[in-house]
Amino acid sequence: MDNDIAKVLYSQEDIKNVCQKLGKEITKDYAGKTPIIVSVLKGAIFFTTDVVREIDLNTEMDFIDVSSYHGGVASSGEVDLVTDMGSDVAGRDILIIEDIVDTGRTLKYIVDLMMQRSANSVKVCTLMDKPTGRVLKIDADYVGFTVPDEFVVGYGLDYKELYRNLPYVGVLKPEIYE
Ligand SMILES: O=P(O)(O)OC[C@H]1O[C@H](OP(=O)(O)OP(=O)(O)O)[C@H](O)[C@@H]1O
Numbered sequence: 001m002d003n004d005i006a007k008v009l010y011s012q013e014d015i016k017n018v019c020q021k022l023g024k025e026i027t028k029d030y031a032g033k034t035p036i037i038v039s040v041l042k043g044a045i046f047f048t049t050d051v052v053r054e055i056d057l058n059t060e061m062d063f064i065d066v067s068s069y070h071g072g073v074a075s076s077g078e079v080d081l082v083t084d085m086g087s088d089v090a091g092r093d094i095l096i097i098e099d100i101v102d103t104g105r106t107l108k109y110i111v112d113l114m115m116q117r118s119a120n121s122v123k124v125c126t127l128m129d130k131p132t133g134r135v136l137k138i139d140a141d142y143v144g145f146t147v148p149d150e151f152v153v154g155y156g157l158d159y160k161e162l163y164r165n166l167p168y169v170g171v172l173k174p175e176i177y178e
Pocket residue numbers: 040041042043044066067068069070071075098099100101102103104105106107157158
């Protein structure tokens with residue numbers, strides 16, 4: 001699997017450090033609150049489990065599965081709700097955990113959904129932000145890394161459903177793309 005990687009952008013150590021930094025900020029900002037942490041599957045699975053363990057607060061956790069890339073390198077333009085979360089959002093402080101904000105379509109869809117469901121507040125923590133990809137005007141409140149204009153894989157992010165289990169984030173060799 002490592003043989004398919006052209007370069008590593010963020011090592012396991014880099015990711016660990018950024019999770020600690022974000023966890024501290026979130027702990028401070030949400031003092032006295034019990035937010036619902038909403039992890040956006042599948043990409044955010046590893047980031048979620050690492051960052052929540054750096055948050056020193058009572059939190060609830062939930063999961064929402066949405067999809068728009070269907071394994072490819074470009075957004076289909078439509079966000080499909082694959083599996084909804086179960087928690088009652090009304091009146092709650094919601095912290096959405098994303099792996100990457102690229103076009104912003106996925107995030108806009110989820111933030112709008114939380115607002116429609118009468119959340120008290122909605123904030124977003126993303127491991128990576130790719131501002132060059134943005135189509136919709138939406139930004140995260142907590143950002144780990146600002147990534148260059150490249151398709152990244154690993155640590156939850158896939159190409160054709162593969163590479164999610166790489167422990168780091170990297171870029172694939174050009175010959176891997178069909
Ligand atoms: O800002 P956007 O352009 O909307 O892209 C970001 C979203 O795209 C990826 O999800 P994907 O649709 O690939 O589903 P997955 O997480 O199940 O791989 C990624 O995990 C983000 O959720």
